[in-house]
């Protein structure tokens with residue numbers, strides 16, 4: 001997703017929980033995953049190329065860093081905020097780069113609003129139909145050069161990142177569903193840590209003592 005949406009979603013989901021300085025570190029680490037060096041060959045950062053297992057493993061790893069920060073003594077909470085920011089980037093991109101939203105909408109009998117989307121429906125997460133956009137070189141790189149995008153789209157396969165992404169509102173109505181799902185998922189990731197950390201650790205994590 002575009003950087004502005006990662007920022008908006010993270011603030012909406014977590015603004016009430018963290019101090020401003022903690023939030024700023026979390027957001028910086030989140031959007032830093034889209035730096036040029038992180039854009040390609042890091043499918044786990046963005047759930048590209050059907051790298052679901054790799055993506056989940058990466059998120060677990062980052063969660064581990066958060067826990068380790070508070071189990072050890074004298075480790076700055078900044079380390080935990082950065083790891084949490086990296087974790088959230090993957091969690092949020094999952095809905096923009098996979099067909100989760102499409103599969104969820106397919107299951108709805110009546111028309112359902114974006115606010116109703118459930119971010120972790122087990123049958124969808126385990127469905128063989130779940131897939132994410134493949135990155136085709138060099139076309140998916142050329143996709144980012146706006147004047148030639150219409151031309152690039154003509155030759156890009158339909159299962160490409162270019163065709164599948166819900167990174168911005170220009171991608172159509174499903175973008176809003178991706179945003180709502182990602183905000184809910186962000187809150188969910190916070191709640192997981194709330195269960196894992198003691199209240200004292202949590203106070204340090206939220207930087208609200």
Ligand SMILES: [Zn+2]
Nearest residue numbers: 001034046093
């Ligand atoms: Zn990304």
